[in-house]
Amino acid sequence: MLFPVDELDGTVFQHRDAELALGDVESENVIVIVPTSLASSYSLTQRPLTAIPVADLPLDVRSELADALDAPIDSYEFIQIGKWTVDSPNHSLAEYTNA
Numbered sequence: 001m002l003f004p005v006d007e008l009d010g011t012v013f014q015h016r017d018a019e020l021a022l023g024d025v026e027s028e029n030v031i032v033i034v035p036t037s038l039a040s041s042y043s044l045t046q047r048p049l050t051a052i053p054v055a056d057l058p059l060d061v062r063s064e065l066a067d068a069l070d071a072p073i074d075s076y077e078f079i080q081i082g083k084w085t086v087d088s089p090n091h092s093l094a095e096y097t098n099a
Helices: 018-021 038-045 059-068
Strands: 028-033 052-053 078-081
Touching: 018 052, 018 078
Parallel strands: 028 078
Antiparallel strands: 052 078
16 A cells, blocks of 8 residues: 555655655654564665655555554654664674673
């Protein structure tokens, strides 16, 4: 129902735009698509960070999501697909020899 994302009618934010959109929202107001298997994990990691406003989803997609959720669909602002990329410093294995 959400894939392929490019075929959804409505606004879809990706990459930096998704980071900016999600950065302004409390985490409890975001539906995060998480992997349930190795295959789905691989598939999701190949996708860019994507944020889809729940209010912009077509009515049939909103209805399907509402049926699958415990909370009302209107209590969410975004759907997040993919994960945040975090800059992390490179470390040398030598740093851990004294640990």
